[in-house]
Amino acid sequence: MTKRLISDLGGLPAGSIDRSEHEPTMTERRIDAMMILLRAKPRSFWASDENRRTIESLEPKTYAESAYYERWVLAMKGLLLEKGILTEAELDAKVSEVRSREQMAKI
Amino acid sequence: MTNLFNIGDHVRVGDALPPGHIRTPMFLRGCKGTIIKHFGSFPNPERLAYGLSGLPKINLYQVLFEMDEAWNGNGDYEDRDTITADIYETWLEAI
Amino acid sequence: MSSHSKDHDHGHDHTAFQKDITEPKEDWEFLEIAIRELLIEKNVLSAREIQDEIEAWEKKNPEKGAEIIARSWVDDDFKNRLLSDGNKAVAELGFTVESLKLVALENTYEIHHMVVCTLCSCYPRTLLGVPPLWYKSREYRSRAVREPRAVLREFGTAIPESVEIRVVDSTADCRYLVIPKRPANTEKMSEGELVKLITRDSMIGTAEALDQHGKRS
Numbered sequence: 028m029t030k031r032l033i034s035d036l037g038g039l040p041a042g043s044i045d046r047s048e049h050e051p052t053m054t055e056r057r058i059d060a061m062m063i064l065l066r067a068k069p070r071s072f073w074a075s076d077e078n079r080r081t082i083e084s085l086e087p088k089t090y091a092e093s094a095y096y097e098r099w100v101l102a103m104k105g106l107l108l109e110k111g112i113l114t115e116a117e118l119d120a121k122v123s124e125v126r127s128r129e130q131m132a133k134i
Numbered sequence: 135m136t137n138l139f140n141i142g143d144h145v146r147v148g149d150a151l152p153p154g155h156i157r158t159p160m161f162l163r164g165c166k167g168t169i170i171k172h173f174g175s176f177p178n179p180e181r182l183a184y185g186l187s188g189l190p191k192i193n194l195y196q197v198l199f200e201m202d203e204a205w206n207g208n209g210d211y212e213d214r215d216t217i218t219a220d221i222y223e224t225w226l227e228a229i
Numbered sequence: 230m231s232s233h234s235k236d237h238d239h240g241h242d243h244t245a246f247q248k249d250i251t252e253p254k255e256d257w258e259f260l261e262i263a264i265r266e267l268l269i270e271k272n273v274l275s276a277r278e279i280q281d282e283i284e285a286w287e288k289k290n291p292e293k294g295a296e297i298i299a300r301s302w303v304d305d306d307f308k309n310r311l312l313s314d315g316n317k318a319v320a321e322l323g324f325t326v327e328s329l330k331l332v333a334l335e336n337t338y339e340i341h342h343m344v345v346c347t348l349c350s351c352y353p354r355t356l357l358g359v360p361p362l363w364y365k366s367r368e369y370r371s372r373a374v375r376e377p378r379a380v381l382r383e384f385g386t387a388i389p390e391s392v393e394i395r396v397v398d399s400t401a402d403c404r405y406l407v408i409p410k411r412p413a414n415t416e417k418m419s420e421g422e423l424v425k426l427i428t429r430d431s432m433i434g435t436a437e438a439l440d441q442h443g444k445r446s
Contacts, residue, residue: 030151031160037347037398038161038205041371044383049362054258057265059359060282064274073185079349080155080183095350095365097257104260113267121263129253157400159347161374173330176402194401210376215394217374220401 032083033090055096062099065107073106081105138193138223143169145197145226155183158225162217165203166229170218171196178222193223290358291429294406297322297356298432299423301333302411308335315406319356326355330403334395336410336434341388343381343434344407345373346399353404357429364433374398384435385445397434407431409438412446 051059065072081102082090090098107113139145149164157179172195177188198218201211253259268274297319301308311318315331331353334342346352347370352360363369373380377394381387388394397405409431415423418441425443430436440446 030153032156032348034348035156035160036367036370037159038209038375039367039371041368044363044366044368044372044380046361046363046384051359054253054261056283056286057279058261059286060279061265061268061274063286064278064282070273074182074188076155076179076183076188077185082349083155091367093257095362097255100257100261100264103264107264107268112273113264113271117267118263121267122259125259125262125266129259133252157348159374159398159400161347173332173401173403179401194403196403198395205375208375210379211394212378212390214391215377215396217396217398219398220403222401 033085033087034079034083051096058096058100058103062103065103072110072112077106078102081109137172139169139172139195139226139228141169141171144229145169145195146229147197147221148225148227155180158221159219161204162199162219162221165199167197167199167203169195170198173220176222178224180224194220195223195226197221197226286359289355291356291427291432292424293324293358294353294356294429294432295424295427297324297406298408298427298438299420301408302415302423303420308408311408324356326353326404328402331356331406332403333406333408334397334434335408336437338392338410340393340395341434342395342397342405342407343373343377344397344399344405345370347371347374348398348400351399351404353406355404356406357432361429381435384430386436407434409434409436412438412440414441 062078064070066075066078082098084105085093085098085101089101093101104118108115108118144166145168146166147158147162147164172193175191175193178192179188182188196218198216201209201215201217202213204217205211253262265279269276297311300322301311307318307321310321311333312335315333316326318333319326319331334344336342350360350365350370352364354360369380374396377396378388381394399405409427412426415426426439426441428436428439431438437446
């Protein structure tokens with residue numbers, strides 16, 4: 028059994044390259060912006076390599092099937108919990124709150 | 135930090151399979167290449183990944199490989215085509 | 230997918246958080262909202278800072294890189310400085326690439342460089358903006374190092390057999406910027422006109438610069 032990282036792709040078989048262009052959505056832009064702010068000075072909560080390590084620790088299925096910024100937001104969550112900046116309980120509560128609020132907005 | 139290798143030195147990439155965050159791609163492990171550039175020294179990413187300082191800094195080199203070294207003919211390339219990767223000194227040995 | 234195209238008037242300003250045009254649907258989109266609201270409530274980040282950061286990134290796009298390449302085409306001394314110390318050379322034009330080493334690679338009639346990051350998606354974002362989806366894709370990252378000729382054919386880029394293709398795997402603290410070959414018959418063009426021939430893909434190395442008419446050669 029090799030210990031190949033899920034992110035280490037060089038040379039693996041893969042299909043044709045989808046070259047369609049994509050303008051980032053607001054969600055993607057915000058994830059990008061928050062990641063940079065959390066990582067940069069003065070906060071320096073974590074290094075790029077911690078971000079990469081967290082992405083590499085995702086379930087292989089999640090890594091393979093998720094969108095790029097989905098992996099980023101999952102890594103951000105992991106690191107915010109790991110560093111004690113947020114707790115699992117407050118994050119769960121907030122996700123529920125956001126979901127019910129968005130549901131209400133649709134009615 | 136002393137520079138371990140000079141431009142033109144022949145090196146082999148380590149073929150270890152340690153767990154954890156690693157920046158040496160699997161397809162180059164154990165391959166022979168040539169040092170073409172010394173970039174200076176940088177914090178060790180294998181330690182930075184776990185919230186450590188990564189100090190002392192380690193040397194980073196650009197290493198040039200023949201395509202056949204990695205793929206042994208099993209790819210879509212010409213004989214003259216090459217690959218480079220940036221590899222930290224801890225993964226390189228002189229040959 | 231394009232919910233926020235720049236080339237139409239979408240009737241809202243960028244100074245406050247607007248609702249996404251598409252409602253959040255996926256778990257990870259709800260997660261983003263939750264993380265953001267908590268970080269703001271707890272004064273870890275402010276909404277203003279997030280918005281400023283988004284706007285700062287919108288200003289980073291391949292035209293920055295193209296300005297640098299165009300200068301290198303018209304000024305050999307600048308090109309030599311760019312090749313020997315990328316960070317220092319681009320600083321002359323007002324660009325800073327922090328904490329990473331900027332390395333320029335010159336494409337010629339003998340060698341064609343093509344950049345990939347097989348381990349994640351390292352990219353000179355300060356100079357080229359956010360990488361295209363294909364650059365981050367499993368397909369490009371897997372295949373570029375093993376079948377570069379097939380990948381270039383897929384991109385419609387014909388590189389003669391006599392030219393060495395050098396695939397540059399961006400595995401560490403360097404960020405690579407390709408200097409594409411200056412197209413023929415462009416001697417009389419101004420730097421500003423040349424900028425228009427220098428595409429994002431030509432600075433990654435999956436394409437060549439456009440020809441003197443602004444067409445793919």
